[in-house]
Amino acid sequence: MSSNFFQLVRNEQTKLYSQLATWIMLGILVVVVLGFALITRTADNFTTDYDEATWKQELQDQNESLAEIDQADTQILINNYRIENDLMPDGMTAWDFLYDSNMLTSVLSLLTIIVAGGIIANEYRWGTIKLLLIRPATRTKIFFAKYTSVLLFALTALIVLFIFSWLFGMLLFGLGGDGSVLQVKDGKVVEVSVWTRIAQDYGLQLVKLVVWATFAFMISAALRNGALAIGTAIFLMFAGSSIVLFIYDKPFAKYVLFSNLDLTQFTTGMKLVEDLTLTFAVVTIIVYYLIFLVIGWVLFTKRDVAGN
Amino acid sequence: MAEPAMQLIGLKKQIGSKLIVKGLDFDIQPGEVFGFLGPNGAGKTTTIRMMVGLIRISEGDVRIQGKSIKSDFKGAIRHVGAIVENPELYGFMSGYKNLLVFSRMIPGITRDRIDEVVKLVGLEKSISQKVKRYSLGMRQRLGIAQALLHRPSILILDEPTNGLDPSGIREIRHYIRKLAEEENVAVIVSSHLLSEMELMCDRIGILKNGELISIQEVHSTDKDVPEEMVKIDCSAAQLENAKQLLQEKFGIAAVDNNNQLLFPISRDQMPPIIKALAVADIEMYAVAVERKTLEDKFLHVIGENVIE
Numbered sequence: 001m002s003s004n005f006f007q008l009v010r011n012e013q014t015k016l017y018s019q020l021a022t023w024i025m026l027g028i029l030v031v032v033v034l035g036f037a038l039i040t041r042t043a044d045n046f047t048t049d050y051d052e053a054t055w056k057q058e059l060q061d062q063n064e065s066l067a068e069i070d071q072a073d074t075q076i077l078i079n080n081y082r083i084e085n086d087l088m089p090d091g092m093t094a095w096d097f098l099y100d101s102n103m104l105t106s107v108l109s110l111l112t113i114i115v116a117g118g119i120i121a122n123e124y125r126w127g128t129i130k131l132l133l134i135r136p137a138t139r140t141k142i143f144f145a146k147y148t149s150v151l152l153f154a155l156t157a158l159i160v161l162f163i164f165s166w167l168f169g170m171l172l173f174g175l176g177g178d179g180s181v182l183q184v185k186d187g188k189v190v191e192v193s194v195w196t197r198i199a200q201d202y203g204l205q206l207v208k209l210v211v212w213a214t215f216a217f218m219i220s221a222a223l224r225n226g227a228l229a230i231g232t233a234i235f236l237m238f239a240g241s242s243i244v245l246f247i248y249d250k251p252f253a254k255y256v257l258f259s260n261l262d263l264t265q266f267t268t269g270m271k272l273v274e275d276l277t278l279t280f281a282v283v284t285i286i287v288y289y290l291i292f293l294v295i296g297w298v299l300f301t302k303r304d305v306a307g308n
Numbered sequence: 309m310a311e312p313a314m315q316l317i318g319l320k321k322q323i324g325s326k327l328i329v330k331g332l333d334f335d336i337q338p339g340e341v342f343g344f345l346g347p348n349g350a351g352k353t354t355t356i357r358m359m360v361g362l363i364r365i366s367e368g369d370v371r372i373q374g375k376s377i378k379s380d381f382k383g384a385i386r387h388v389g390a391i392v393e394n395p396e397l398y399g400f401m402s403g404y405k406n407l408l409v410f411s412r413m414i415p416g417i418t419r420d421r422i423d424e425v426v427k428l429v430g431l432e433k434s435i436s437q438k439v440k441r442y443s444l445g446m447r448q449r450l451g452i453a454q455a456l457l458h459r460p461s462i463l464i465l466d467e468p469t470n471g472l473d474p475s476g477i478r479e480i481r482h483y484i485r486k487l488a489e490e491e492n493v494a495v496i497v498s499s500h501l502l503s504e505m506e507l508m509c510d511r512i513g514i515l516k517n518g519e520l521i522s523i524q525e526v527h528s529t530d531k532d533v534p535e536e537m538v539k540i541d542c543s544a545a546q547l548e549n550a551k552q553l554l555q556e557k558f559g560i561a562a563v564d565n566n567n568q569l570l571f572p573i574s575r576d577q578m579p580p581i582i583k584a585l586a587v588a589d590i591e592m593y594a595v596a597v598e599r600k601t602l603e604d605k606f607l608h609v610i611g612e613n614v615i616e
Contacts, residue, residue: 127396
């Protein structure tokens with residue numbers, strides 16, 4: 001039973017990585033990371049190297065200019081903490097670049113959506129679905145093997161993103177410090193270790209990725225149209241937060257997926273909809289996620305594979 | 309008699325309010341090549357897709373080696389190898405990798421078996437090439453190879469000679485006969501090409517508007533139908549007169565075919581008909597008696613090529 005499922009996932013991976021497009025997508029990811037690293041390097045305000053003698057004064061100056069814009073900027077608290085505790089900032093390091101690369105998870109989402117939107121629809125387009133579904137494996141198993149394969153691709157791409165971010169970060173910024181950073185939590189400055197930071201920065205972004213990839217997968221399974229699946233998922237992913245701006249004061253706003261999906265609103269405290277809580281958001285996301293999966297699963301297993 | 313390889317029991321398919329397949333009942337024996345013949349739209353493909361579980365059965369059942377495709381899909385389908393419509397395989401993978409992927413979906417297929425099947429269909433030289441470079445004939449062979457991997461006891465081929473050149477057709481025909489005779493495989497072939505079917509099949513079921521209107525034994529046709537086909541070549545101007553005369557005096561519905569009248573009749577009824585036509589001053593250039601071919605029988609049984 002389980003070995004059968006493992007073989008199905010293995011088959012999906014074989015098919016995925018036999019396609020040139022998959023390798024091109026991973027190549028694009030690497031190029032994007034490199035480009036992002038080069039831009040970061042050349043934009044000098046990112047790469048201030050602090051001098052042993054003058055860093056305290058520099059932070060003071062920075063605080064003054066920050067305060068002019070926003071008195072409540074958390075960076076001011078962090079800078080003060082550094083000055084009080086005699087902790088000189090490391091400047092830009094490979095670790096910092098790795099954190100910053102969490103912005104690139106939107107590229108990762110894009111690629112995962114492309115894979116998710118195609119993985120079932122392509123079998124219909126190629127006509128191979130007819131060979132796939134006449135084997136002693138239930139449609140349910142094939143559906144979840146394909147879904148697992150999508151998640152595995154996302155994981156692989158994430159690892160590629162990590163490795164190359166760290167690699168380019170090390171080449172361009174050097175390896176300094178232990179990667180821990182200072183963060184403001186409940187008005188207090190705390191030191192956060194490297195892995196906590198990574199889990200937090202990437203984890204919240206990955207929630208979005210998984211939800212939209214699942215959405216694309218659902219459309220792909222239900223309507224058998226890859227372009228439609230990829231198009232709608234990408235559109236909703238990017239338009240989602242703008243849509244919230246139009247509906248945030250409506251009573252139903254808190255039940256809309258877009259309002260809940262950006263979990264960073266709970267770490268920054270800037271909520272999209274007034275009365276949202278973290279628990280409510282997590283539950284709502286899970287409900288939507290399950291609805292997507294169930295719709296895709298039901299339609300994939302029940303619909304006839306008729307001629308064209 | 310041995311247990312039938314496949315049984316169709318009151319098989320029906322309804323889409324909306326329309327019955328596409330109106331209750332099929334027949335058995336297919338091991339070692340038999342069964343032809344499924346009918347004009348386009350008769351329900352051949354729908355029936356074949358129901359046999360392999362691609363389309364849901366509205367009513368009735370298909371039993372494969374005694375196992376129901378509805379309630380025991382895995383148990384039933386493991387005895388079946390099939391190509392549904394075109395042999396569509398993964399073009400971006402080599403022939404060998406295609407077979408490898410399909411072999412992983414059914415336990416117990418060794419690499420030796422893959423090599424054996426490749427040899428059987430004569431693809432040794434091109435098996436490591438990508439399938440997108442294959443000719444249609446090579447694809448058809450690879451399609452047969454994937455269908456044979458797990459030593460099925462039933463082979464279903466939907467339009468197997470579609471788009472093949474004459475030598476390719478002869479080759480496929482040869483495989484099919486060999487499999488039936490040497491390995492006792494039951495082969496189900498669908499086609500709208502009659503001459504093809506005549507050469508390949510032991511029995512032919514004729515399907516029209518979703519109903520099985522006749523099952524013919526290919527090699528004993530003469531005994532079943534004593535009628536012969538009469539062709540009368542007469543002047544074009546008098547064609548209608550002659551037709552009318554036949555209808556009125558003898559109750560024969562002749563078919564107009566390129567200014568020749570065609571109708572089936574037994575030999576001893578011929579003289580009075582010729583006499584009557586001559587007396588009526590119908591100018592006849594030739595009267596010929598033809599042995600009824602399957603094609604004529606087909607047209608006769610089907611009537612006009614009307615698709616409701």
